[in-house]
Amino acid sequence: MTDTAPASSPAESPRVIALVDDDRNILTTVSIALRSEGFVTRVYSDGETALKALLDNPPDLAVCDIKMPRMDGLQLLQKLRETSALPVIFLTSKDEEPDEALGLAMGADDYIAKPFSQRLLIARIRAILRRSALVRGAPEVENDEQPAEAIRRGRLEMDPLRHQVLWNGQPVSLTVTEFLILEALAARPGVIKSRNQLMDAAYSDDVFVDDRTIDSHIKRLRRKFRSVDPHFGAIETLYGAGYSYSDG
Structure with a gap:
């Protein structure tokens, strides 16, 4: 090395x-x-x-x-x-x-x-x-790019400043990309987010990915949450449209 x-x-x-x-x-x-x-x-x-x-x-x-x-x-x-x-x-x-x-x-x-x-x-x-x-929430991030405040949606808690995610009080370890995709969904429960919108939330303008990339991250998100709650179903697929987060 x-x-x-x-x-x-x-x-x-x-x-x-x-x-x-x-x-x-x-x-x-x-x-x-x-x-x-x-x-x-x-x-x-x-x-x-x-x-x-x-x-x-x-x-x-x-x-x-x-x-x-x-x-x-x-x-x-x-x-x-x-x-x-x-x-x-x-x-x-x-x-x-x-x-x-x-x-x-x-x-x-x-x-x-x-x-x-x-x-x-x-x-x-x-x-x-x-x-x-x-x-x-690193210091070098400009003020107009500061992460949103903590999100609480039913059993979900997200703290961007600590890169912490809890479901039913149990920690769920997410990568940066997974965190940003989940944050975009949970910010507006019930609102359908297209794959392009999730790409925009998780990737900068100079990075181009295809639909398969977002689908793979969604699958992994579900798998991680189901490891702490086998009945997790808060991320819903709207075929042909995209994904949404359900508070229920």
């Missing part, structure tokens, strides 16, 4: 990005590009080594390849999601489309297909970090 700081440090602490890939060329070139943008990078060449480091000393975000020795990216994500909501971007190949859908269903925040432009990757990283800051 290498922990590399940017050439010059900004006034505030730089964000830390973990890169997990068995391709040394990708690790080197992406790390250099991120350093030039003011990030600190930590690089790992396999999932098994990365897992312990990501749990013991979490970065702000991880970029992970899917195909790796010892422990692949999907196995790494599965282990991470047992205890961590760390934002994760997957790197995939064109022939790994089923893995993309599975990764999103397992809790990845985004994916980028290889070959990719470094500019696109950096834009996606910045977008997720902005969403993370918004959800957690």
Whole structure:
């Protein structure tokens, strides 16, 4: 593992990005590009080594390849999601489309297909970090982007400042993307939100995702809530229209 700081440090602490890939060329070139943008990078060449480091000393975000020795990216994500909501971007190949859908269903925040432009990757990283800051009420978020006050809808409690979600008083661990989608639904119970509206709530303007991405996040949200309440049904599907949140 290498922990590399940017050439010059900004006034505030730089964000830390973990890169997990068995391709040394990708690790080197992406790390250099991120350093030039003011990030600190930590690089790992396999999932098994990365897992312990990501749990013991979490970065702000991880970029992970899917195909790796010892422990692949999907196995790494599965282990991470047992205890961590760390934002994760997957790197995939064109022939790994089923893995993309599975990764999103397992809790990845985004994916980028290889070959990719470094500019696109950096834009996606910045977008997720902005969403993370918004959800957690970080000081660097501008005043007009401050997260909403705590939401209470029946058995649901959401506190953006603490990135905390409770259902019937029991905690439910959500990723940043899942939190923002649920917040958009719960803010107006009974109102149907189209997939495009949920994309707008969860992603910035410079990130484009398809319907399958939102559907995968919704499925994972339901699965997480049903792990604490098998009868959870507050997120309703309106076929052909979108999703809504029910207070009942």
